[in-house]
Amino acid sequence: MGEWFETIADVEATPEEADHLGAEVLSWLVEQGIVMAEPTDCILGNRGHRPGPNYAAATVEPWDDLHEFATNGFRVVTGQSVFYSMGVVQVACPHCKAVVVDDQDQDSWSDFSPVIDEWYMGGSGVHACRHCGKPVGINEWGWSPPWGFGYLGFEFWNWPTLDPGFVAAVSYRLGHRTVRPYGKL
Ligand SMILES: [Zn+2]
Structure with a gap:
């Protein structure tokens, strides 16, 4: 069993605005019940936010047992990053x-x-x-598959496929174009 990730990568945010925008999207997701406010150890040794009670709203087809996975976190990534996909490029x-x-x-x-x-x-x-x-x-x-080069990204670990409407809502909040790299480790 590998670990699966999907990323919403903002390809337009500047280094200066990345922290602020990342924090804004996180608090919006917490407010919506999509992720938990409290960071815990839930991403392969990294801290992240576990799925919230309303996480299903962000996905096409939610799973009953996502909450029980050891790795199921959401993480805001800031700083210059290559948001890569796995697979044949x-x-x-x-x-x-x-x-x-x-x-x-x-x-x-x-x-x-x-x-x-x-x-x-x-x-x-x-x-x-x-x-x-x-x-x-x-x-x-x-x-x-899609790759993004930028300063702000949102990683979802082992979540079911994100709903395109949800991704569009995140892009809208950012006011930026996003791409969606994905892969399996
Ligand atoms: Zn050409």
Whole structure:
């Protein structure tokens, strides 16, 4: 049995606003009964917030036994982060649709990883597509499965699939575009 995660990653929040926005979303979730206020040890050695009495409202199909899982927490992540998905990655240009990274082709990763490194070092992360030459921001590429690069994310561990309406409500509160990386450890 692996541990499953789903993340709502804010790809627009600035480093300055991440803490404040993260705290705001947390208190909204507590108010709605989606998560518990008190942080406990519920994410693989990390502290998080266990599902609240009304957690089902955030999911498509709630489970009866989520409350009993050892790992079932929600966590606000702030600070520069690569919000990754697990699984076979493909990255395509949003303009010409050329696939610039394909997990089957290790060289394509080697060509692309400087883009991530540069963003991580404080660069803009904007790079020209090597097929059509148009500039593309790091969060504009078509990542499949989704990846997000930013300063604020919300992780849900072992929760059932999040409801798209709930994710939209979180994005609305943030006033930002979000993406939803996921995976299994
Ligand atoms: Zn292109």
